[in-house]
Amino acid sequence: MNKLLAVPLLAVLALAACGKPAADDSRLVVAATAVPHAEILQVVKPLLEKEGVSLDVRVFNDYVQPNDQLVQKQVDVNYFQTEPYLDAYNRDRKTDLVTVTGVHIEPFGAYSRRVKSLDELPQGADVVIPNDPSNNSRALILLHTAGVIELKDPTNALSTQRDITANPKGLKFRELDSAMLPRVLDQVDLALINTNYALDAGLKPTEDALAIESSDSPYVNFLVSRTDNRDDPRVQKLARALTSPEVKGFIEKQYQGAVLPAF
Template identity: 40%
Template sequence: MLKKLAIAGLCALSAAAFITGCGSSQKTAASSAAAAPQEKKEITVGATAGPHAEVVEAAAKEAEKNGLKVNVKEFSDYITPDQALADGDIDLVVYQHEPFLKNFNKQHNTDLVSIGKAILMRMGIYSNKYRDLKAIPDGAVVSIPNDPTNEGRGLELLEKAGLLKLKEGVGMKATPADVVENPKHLKFKELEAAQLPRSLDDVDLSVITMNYVMSAGLSPKDQGLFWEDENTPLAVMIIAARNKDKDQPAYQKFVKYYQSDSVKKFIAEKYKGTIVPSWK
């Protein structure tokens, strides 16, 4: 009788352990399911008017072919899109480089992150008078942007082109006062960025960001001499999301559609080299 009771007790314990184990597995499975974000079928992507919005529209067409509806919301300034993203009014934004995004996070206490590369918008050295940097004469006049970010960026580009040398460690904060070697005795003309394309007939060289190259109808092929490389942080535009939502499947799929061959073809045909994909 005692033997039967012991066996029954062991069976009960085994059953209890089995039930507990099943319950634990079910809870783990339920927890995993809850942790995985439910895939969205429709998203809204913010972009500034012009090339950014146009490329997002091309990506939206590719997404629609694959069952994801993408609404494109255009903005006319550089602050509102990130704020709308942080507030949850839109799902993604495409218009900025990562240093801009990090600065926005710092200033507004937000947590936005890059989830993929977009287009490449490189600053370049342009001229209407010369086709080779080696032909630049002594005492040449160079127009550069006068805003803090792009002035340092432009001087760094002139340094990479071998035309000058900057004070060690000054980086993007460089001004003409930080030029320590100037073998061609370049003279700098500081102008508002929008005026740089119009200065080409009055100067020997000009350092111009790609957005103003495009708006002025300049030709990188005919007037460009030297550009930032493809890894320059300020040249690489990104697709950004809220950090907490970065793993949303629909967002990851949008990045894939944005970086598709069809969008790459659209960029090549539409912009003819002024902007190019920043992904491989």
């Protein structure tokens, strides 16, 4: 009877192990958003193969699941977010995900189909901004820098609408999920859109944005891991590959200033 039970038990254990990254094999599972992160990871794949690492890229279209799955150990690392966004996630979820290396900057932009400059925004214009704390603040800081509104402290990376001290045009703000912003561009006067979603929607940030962050933006996109695997040799190999001359050259050629190397 014990022998008969052994086979089903082994099968159950094998099934339980499926779907989670194995700590002792060559595979490294990374969660990423499509553009530019997953595209950059495709450049990295052959570099890692030469070092004995098989990169498994899983693409997501939101900013929550890549972190949730990293915490749950469904993926080994992720590559999609800035440090202020990570800090807000860790604070809100009581987690301790950590940065491994900074890779690139995506200058954040303001877009419109209805006006050709921010000066043309009508009184009471309908403006949509991201609803997560980090990118919400980033949008408001960009509008402050462009002279459209004034913030109490524009250096505060977690500024909110409550921190607006002047709004001469009486802009009416609505907060939406970042992935939704390009989809409503035709329905609003102004949309503040993350560059990865802008690129995915066919926008050209350096040409189409009415206002855009400068090249010295502090919002670097990082490779992120858990504390228990940050020093894993596979993770460190990925970090080195993401900051290699090959990746730098690809970013500069492919994105023409819409994405900038941070190394």
